[in-house]
Amino acid sequence: MSYFLSKLVRFNRSSVVGAVGIVSVGSTLLFSDDDTRFRTFVTARLPLPSQDASLLTLAVPNDLFPPHLPSFGQHGILSLSSYRVGPGSSSDISKEASGAVHDGSKPCGCFGRDTIANAAAKVGPAVVNISIPQDFYGVTTGRSIGSGTIIDKDGTILTCAHVVVDFHGSRSSSKGKIEVTLQDGRTFEGKVVNADMHSDIAVVKINSETPLPDAKLGNSSRLRPGDWVIAMGCPLSLQNTVTAGIVSCVDRKSSDLGFSGLPREYLQTDCAINVGNSGGPLVNMDGEIVGVNIMKVLSADGLGFSVPINSVCKIIEHFKKSGRVIRPWLGLRMLDLNEMIIAQLKKKDASFPNVSKGILVPMVTPGSPGDRAGFCPGDVVIQFDGKPVESMKEVIEIMGDKVGVPVKVVVKRVGDKLATLTVIPEESNLDL
Structure with a gap:
């Protein structure tokens, strides 16, 4: 400990922080003991531009x-x-x-x-x-x-x-x-x-x-x-x-x-x-x-x-x-396509439609508006209500709260066949 304290006289004013750090570490190394009666702690206070608030540990009751x-x-x-x-x-x-x-x-x-x-x-x-x-x-x-x-x-x-x-x-x-x-x-x-x-x-x-x-x-x-x-x-x-x-x-x-x-x-x-x-x-x-x-x-x-x-x-x-x-419901499971997904699908099935973007319909709910409109699993939606689309978010924004209003949808199918379908959205039932 005396060694570290002797070094203090060699530090200039700008080195006070470093000196305090050495003193703290030194005291911990020299006086660490399993018996708490012989532990020594060095506390230093330095003037700081701002003061931090105290940290409190609260026991929180369960009723909170x-x-x-x-x-x-x-x-x-x-x-x-x-x-x-x-x-x-x-x-x-x-x-x-x-x-x-x-x-x-x-x-x-x-x-x-x-x-x-x-x-x-x-x-x-x-x-x-x-x-x-x-x-x-x-x-x-x-x-x-x-x-x-x-x-x-x-x-x-x-x-x-x-x-x-x-x-x-x-x-x-x-x-x-x-x-x-x-x-x-x-x-x-x-x-x-x-x-x-x-x-x-x-x-x-x-x-x-x-x-x-x-x-x-x-x-x-x-x-x-x-x-x-x-x-x-x-x-x-x-x-x-x-x-x-x-x-x-x-x-x-x-x-x-x-x-x-x-x-x-x-x-x-x-x-x-x-x-x-x-x-x-x-x-x-x-x-x-x-x-x-x-x-x-x-x-x-x-x-x-x-x-x-x-x-x-x-x-x-x-x-x-x-x-x-009001949330319109089509009964279609949708997946946004990107280059990586399209490449994987093409590798699995060479007949997958040649598209660079769009929305894949992997599943159609039986008896849903989409089913009645003629949607099939594997269809790729490329146009919705006359507008090119490439994400589900765009479809949701276009539908808005249009329930009972016919919407024309263009899909691309196996063999690059195009089909125009008319779907009438229903209001979703969140209880199901």
């Missing part, structure tokens, strides 16, 4: 995990049913949020030390805590906790359906009295306006005599893997929580997560989200909502999933137009 939340399949996917930012004026964040020079040193568009805080401050006042008492024969046994975001000053709140409703087949019913708490402490009673089981998106309404803070919706199609995002909400009943991470994948398929049924896509992030984050917003660095946090992988860290805000906007349009989400 609502029993109604399911885990899905072998992947252990868990829905996340269970945020006060420091005060900051809009003038404090306007320059940095717009990419203006900050303190004369940060060039436009650069990520600065206040970028995340500024984005959180923009959305924070609109993030709410949603709490619903869970009753058992009139006795309150716990509370279902979730999050939400005010997207309109009239009190329209965007959240997850599993936070506020129970589903029975295609029907839904409210879980009970919905208590909505704002960042400023005000509490309102909420009412479920619309809810969709398949997408797990719901709209809740509260009434206020004064305009409420709202958040701006962004564009999730502009996200790229590696983009910074923040998750906001009420994890484990810890209100007003902000965590940061990056976008891991912009189009994670529901099939990748072990989900069957109609195809869905999620944003995958490594933001820390837990039970209670459900319904909370995923926010970009411009302070815009780009997703709704919905679930995480139970047995892993850094694997969280959100519904892209562009998909949510389409769901909201359906709510406004029809009061529910």
